[in-house]
Amino acid sequence: MRVYEKRLDIERDVADLHKQNKSIGFVPTMGALHHGHLALVQKAIDQNQVVIVSIFVNPTQFNNSEDLVNYPRTLDSDVVLLSNLSKAIIVFAPKPEEIYGSKNNSLKYDFNGLEHEMEGRFRPGHFDGVGTVLKHLFTIVSPTKAYFGEKDFQQLQIVKKLVEIEKMSVKIIGCPIYREDSGLALSSRNKRLNKKQLQESPLIYKTLKQVKNDFGTKSVIDLIDWVSEQFKSNETLELEYFEIAKVSNLKSIKRKRKNTKYRAFIAVFAGEVRLIDNIALN
Numbered sequence: 093m094r095v096y097e098k099r100l101d102i103e104r105d106v107a108d109l110h111k112q113n114k115s116i117g118f119v120p121t122m123g124a125l126h127h128g129h130l131a132l133v134q135k136a137i138d139q140n141q142v143v144i145v146s147i148f149v150n151p152t153q154f155n156n157s158e159d160l161v162n163y164p165r166t167l168d169s170d171v172v173l174l175s176n177l178s179k180a181i182i183v184f185a186p187k188p189e190e191i192y193g194s195k196n197n198s199l200k201y202d203f204n205g206l207e208h209e210m211e212g213r214f215r216p217g218h219f220d221g222v223g224t225v226l227k228h229l230f231t232i233v234s235p236t237k238a239y240f241g242e243k244d245f246q247q248l249q250i251v252k253k254l255v256e257i258e259k260m261s262v263k264i265i266g267c268p269i270y271r272e273d274s275g276l277a278l279s280s281r282n283k284r285l286n287k288k289q290l291q292e293s294p295l296i297y298k299t300l301k302q303v304k305n306d307f308g309t310k311s312v313i314d315l316i317d318w319v320s321e322q323f324k325s326n327e328t329l330e331l332e333y334f335e336i337a338k339v340s341n342l343k344s345i346k347r348k349r350k351n352t353k354y355r356a357f358i359a360v361f362a363g364e365v366r367l368i369d370n371i372a373l374n
Contacts, residue, residue, distance in 0.1 A: 093175045095183040099190045099232055102182070106144075106234055115140045118235030118262070120226065123147040123185075124164035124280035125173050128270035132239040133177055135267055144233050145174060146184045148191065152198040153221030158364070164283050184233065191228050198224045203253045209342040210335055210357050211246050211368070222247060223254045230255075235262050243269045243277045245355060245370045246342055269369070271297065277369045289362040292328040296360055299323075300371040303336075303356050307373045312336050312346050315356075323360070332359040332366070336373065 096102040109116060117136030121129050125147075136143045147170055154160035167185055174181045188196055198220040201207065207219040230238070240248045245266075252264050270278045275297035276290075285293065299322050303315050310318075316334060323331035335344045339353040348354065354373045359366060 093171060093179050093181060093183065095171060095185055097186055097190070099186060102144075102184050103232055105182075106232070109142055110234060114142045115236040116233065117143045118146070118229075118233050118238040119143070120146045120148075120229055120238065120240075122149045122163065122280065123170050124166050124283060125170045126270075126278045126280065126282070128241055128243070128278035130173060130177060131270050132241060132267050133174065133181065135265070136237070136239050137178055137181075139265075140236060142182065143178070143180070144182045144184060144235065146186075146229055146233070148184075148186055148188075148225070148229075150191075150221060150225040151188055151196045152192075152224055153218050155215045155217055159366075162284065162364075164280055184229075191225065199227070201254070201257065203250050203257075204341075206246065206250050206253060206342055209246065209337065209344065210333065211359070214332060214359065219247070219250050222250065226251060226254060227258055230258075230260055230262055237263045237265050239265045239267055241267050241269060243279065243369065246357070249342060275301075277367070279367065281365050281367065284365045285362055289328055289365065292326060293360075293362055293367060295322065295326060295329060296358060296367060296369050297371075300356055300358060300369060304371050304373050307336075307348075307354070307356075312348060319358070328362060330361040332361060334358045339372075 117140030119132045119136055147167055149163050151160055201220055201223045212219055240251055248266050255262055255264055274294040276293050299319055319334040323329055335357050336354055337344045339355050355370055356373055357370045359368045
């Protein structure tokens with residue numbers, strides 16, 4: 093398995109792959125890989141001749157410096173996991189200076205309002221950081237297709253808008269949420285949960301499933317109030333937000349309309365660990 097740290101090295105070899113008309117599947121990650129990541133990588137393997145996985149903890153998308161410091165970094169074990177899938181996978185694991193040079197600065201993006209909803213309200217500047225690093229990575233890797241999980245559904249929509257803004261040719265592929273047997277959405281942050289938090293965290297998905305079940309018969313306001321009550325009585329999990337939003341623009345709603353697709357979004361704190369999830373409602 094080839095592991096690149098230098099931008100110029102991988103750019104040189106990617107150029108050679110394009111000369112050979114190879115299709116390149118790309119899975120950008122921040123490492124601490126789990127089965128959800130591996131499912132994305134497997135889909136990329138199935139659909140492309142070459143697969144590149146980036147492992148880079150991007151400093152510009154953290155608005156909480158403590159979260160950046162505590163984010164798990166497990167490059168050696170990540171490479172082992174990937175090699176078990178295929179030893180032909182190419183890994184790009186750069187230092188920040190390979191991406192940003194001497195300054196970790198974000199570009200400023202207008203994602204047509206998508207960046208101001210939900211995660212954007214609670215994590216100022218987050219999506220500028222996401223857009224900036226992906227612009228750099230897409231430029232370096234020049235992929236044919238790039239793969240993202242629907243757990244970060246808002247991010248998925250923003251990445252599609254980024255490609256439109258930057259006029260890039262990469263096709264963005266959204267993939268279903270991969271869950272533990274308990275229903276908890278897989279996340280690298282799950283490794284930071286203690287035993288009690290792991291026991292309680294399935295409440296998140298259980299709540300989303302009940303909202304989906306009741307969406308046709310109950311009002312949006314009643315559902316929002318019900319979700320709030322579920323977490324008020326839980327001493328381990330603290331609800332940051334729950335919203336029902338249009339899929340098209342991610343605008344939160346208070347009332348349903350016919351012929352419109354909706355999705356429920358939730359963010360919860362388990363101690364210092366922040367967990368997000370979502371579900372299609374109709």
